[in-house]
Amino acid sequence: MASQAQPARGRATRRGRGDRLLHNVADYRQIGIVATYWAVLAAMYFVPACRNVFFFLFACWLSFLNAVVIHNHLHKGIFKSKRLNRLFRGVLSFGALYPASANIASHNLVHHHFDDDGQPDWAAPDNVDFRWHLLNLIHFPNVVGPNTFNGVSRWARTTRQRDFRRQYGLEQAFAFGLTGVLLVFDFWTALFFVVLPQLWGARGILRINLIQHDGCDVRSEWNHSRNFVGRAFNWVMCNNGYHTIHHNRAGLHWSVLDEVHARECGPRTDPSLNEPSMVLYLLKNFFLRFSRPEDRDVAEAERGQSSELEAREVRRAEAEAEALAS
Amino acid sequence: MLTKEIMGLFALGILWLNGGLVIAAAYKQLRALGRLRRAFVAARERGELISGRVVEADGVFARRHVSQTGRAVTTKGPSRILFTDGPQAFEVRGGIVETADGPITVAPAPIAASEVWPDPARSGEALGCPSEDAFDEAWTDASKFKGHAREIEIPVREGDSVWVHGRREGDTLSPWEGRPLLVSMVDPTAWCAGRARVVSLFIVGAALSLAAVTALTLVPPHFGLVSTIGGGLCLAWFLAIQPLGTAVRDAVKTPARQTLGAEWQRE
Numbered sequence: 001m002a003s004q005a006q007p008a009r010g011r012a013t014r015r016g017r018g019d020r021l022l023h024n025v026a027d028y029r030q031i032g033i034v035a036t037y038w039a040v041l042a043a044m045y046f047v048p049a050c051r052n053v054f055f056f057l058f059a060c061w062l063s064f065l066n067a068v069v070i071h072n073h074l075h076k077g078i079f080k081s082k083r084l085n086r087l088f089r090g091v092l093s094f095g096a097l098y099p100a101s102a103n104i105a106s107h108n109l110v111h112h113h114f115d116d117d118g119q120p121d122w123a124a125p126d127n128v129d130f131r132w133h134l135l136n137l138i139h140f141p142n143v144v145g146p147n148t149f150n151g152v153s154r155w156a157r158t159t160r161q162r163d164f165r166r167q168y169g170l171e172q173a174f175a176f177g178l179t180g181v182l183l184v185f186d187f188w189t190a191l192f193f194v195v196l197p198q199l200w201g202a203r204g205i206l207r208i209n210l211i212q213h214d215g216c217d218v219r220s221e222w223n224h225s226r227n228f229v230g231r232a233f234n235w236v237m238c239n240n241g242y243h244t245i246h247h248n249r250a251g252l253h254w255s256v257l258d259e260v261h262a263r264e265c266g267p268r269t270d271p272s273l274n275e276p277s278m279v280l281y282l283l284k285n286f287f288l289r290f291s292r293p294e295d296r297d298v299a300e301a302e303r304g305q306s307s308e309l310e311a312r313e314v315r316r317a318e319a320e321a322e323a324l325a326s
Numbered sequence: 327m328l329t330k331e332i333m334g335l336f337a338l339g340i341l342w343l344n345g346g347l348v349i350a351a352a353y354k355q356l357r358a359l360g361r362l363r364r365a366f367v368a369a370r371e372r373g374e375l376i377s378g379r380v381v382e383a384d385g386v387f388a389r390r391h392v393s394q395t396g397r398a399v400t401t402k403g404p405s406r407i408l409f410t411d412g413p414q415a416f417e418v419r420g421g422i423v424e425t426a427d428g429p430i431t432v433a434p435a436p437i438a439a440s441e442v443w444p445d446p447a448r449s450g451e452a453l454g455c456p457s458e459d460a461f462d463e464a465w466t467d468a469s470k471f472k473g474h475a476r477e478i479e480i481p482v483r484e485g486d487s488v489w490v491h492g493r494r495e496g497d498t499l500s501p502w503e504g505r506p507l508l509v510s511m512v513d514p515t516a517w518c519a520g521r522a523r524v525v526s527l528f529i530v531g532a533a534l535s536l537a538a539v540t541a542l543t544l545v546p547p548h549f550g551l552v553s554t555i556g557g558g559l560c561l562a563w564f565l566a567i568q569p570l571g572t573a574v575r576d577a578v579k580t581p582a583r584q585t586l587g588a589e590w591q592r593e
Contacts, residue, residue: 051327051328052327052328053328056328119410119411119412128351129354130347130350130351130354135347135350138343138344138347139344139347139348139351141568142344142347142348142351142567142568142571143351143568143571143572143575145568146568146569146571146572146573147572149569150569150572154408154410157399157400157401157408158397158398158399158400158408159400160400160471162400165401183558187554187557187558188330188333188334188549188554188557191337191557191561192328192330192333192334192336192337193333195561196333196337196340
């Protein structure tokens with residue numbers, strides 16, 4: 001049944017090559033993003049001349065991309081060495097001011113389930129209900145952030161992955177410890193030029209849940225998510241615009257999502273869920289209108305189409321096993 | 327160049343925008359509670375909200391049913407099982423409620439048209455660990471990946487004091503078209519008033535504390551010691567108000583929507 005997924009997963013494409021360090025050389029782009037982000041934060045903290053609008057906005061943008069890298073890395077560790085993967089999680093945690101391993105519970109285990117198992121998705125769009133949709137976009141992390149950390153804390157008490165709590169604690173210690181040190185040495189500079197970008201990225205990745213699922217049908221197989229299919233956008237975002245196929249085949253490396261999206265989502269996905277530009281989508285739905293867009297039957301596109309997908313629980317079990325192993 | 331003054335104003339703007347939204351969300355909850363309370367008060371006047379004692383029921387008068395999954399706690403300490411809620415359902419089976427004005431028949435309602443608000447004591451009885459054997463039995467499954475599945479029944483029985491809210495036809499209460507028949511073990515009007523006080527307190531406390539930390543930050547000389555302490559408190563306020571806001575949101579969910587959870591511990 002999963003015949004279409006196998007070639008993409010196992011294929012040794014140009015983009016799928018690894019080297020001695022990485023499973024996939026495409027991940028050097030992710031390492032580059034994180035390194036640039038750290039460099040920009042350091043520049044703003046240590047060099048007064050760098051405390052300008054350009055550097056600040058660039059840092060906020062890179063912080064968001066840092067959170068995207070967390071997402072990708074926690075689905076599939078980028079290094080061949082398990083130790084390096086754990087260390088990299090610490091580095092990423094500082095960038096987002098939250099422990100990267102929280103994604104295992106909040107994203108891989110809960111969000112990818114939606115509410116199939118009768119338990120709510122901590123980041124479901126219906127967590128906010130202002131009439132003016134822009135307020136929902138702004139307010140969303142204020143609600144979903146605490147939902148997520150309460151949920152992760154609960155999950156951490158019962159996880160059978162024995163070293164999770166240790167890793168989670170180390171990431172917290174590094175992220176909050178280093179940020180705390182920066183605050184102690186120069187409070188205002190650290191607050192304005194380190195903490196604000198960190199929070200922008202962390203809160204931005206939470207907002208993505210609203211952007212990518214609001215008005216979608218999470219019970220459907222091919223219309224539960226909104227995709228942003230611009231090529232330049234996806235180059236920068238490491239293909240995180242292709243969200244439907246990411247949910248359906250969470251084990252796929254991000255570098256092949258564009259190919260598999262084009263091959264599999266095609267006619268099964270309502271055209272309105274393939275947005276050419278996130279900026280235009282945000283303008284259209286949040287800034288140039290006051291009301292929340294009405295829900296419509298977006299799943300109609302997949303009715304009568306063969307699915308060729310394993311059952312959701314099987315796909316998720318595979319993805320979970322991969323995340324927990326790295 | 328982004329000066330401290332520009333960034334300070336920008337950061338205060340973020341603080342006030344997000345703080346304002348948390349307070350606004352709480353105010354929406356307060357208004358919803360007010361609407362609900364007014365609806366109950368009006369229903370009482372029309373005889374559509376009655377209170378009394380269940381004097382006749384075919385076994386169970388009404389029930390809340392919750393599926394839970396229990397997982398073994400893996401942190402250090404005694405053996406414990408942590409339960410989380412899954413899907414839930416309500417059912418009003420009906421019976422007769424003796425009120426001060428005489429008996430009222432409560433018609434059975436389909437699951438989709440029923441809502442039950444049990445009291446905390448009754449919920450506690452259903453959630454607790456009945457025996458050491460039950461713990462041991464659950465522990466085996468709870469220690470596995472899938473966890474221990476259990477079905478919780480929280481009943482409203484004959485002899486219980488209840489409030490019933492429904493469509494009145496003569497001496498009978500039944501569900502409305504599109505609105506459920508409510509059976510509650512707590513006075514719903516008083517419950518709304520109590521929760522409204524909690525939200526009001528939160529709104530006033532949040533607004534006053536936000537004003538206080540902002541004022542401290544603006545104490546001259548700007549970015550001096552007192553101002554910096556104020557800045558630190560602003561950051562702490564920003565990080566604290568979000569979980570407090572969601573805690574208030576959870577506290578004012580109606581008893582039908584309250585998460586039950588539970589934790590068993592081996593004695």
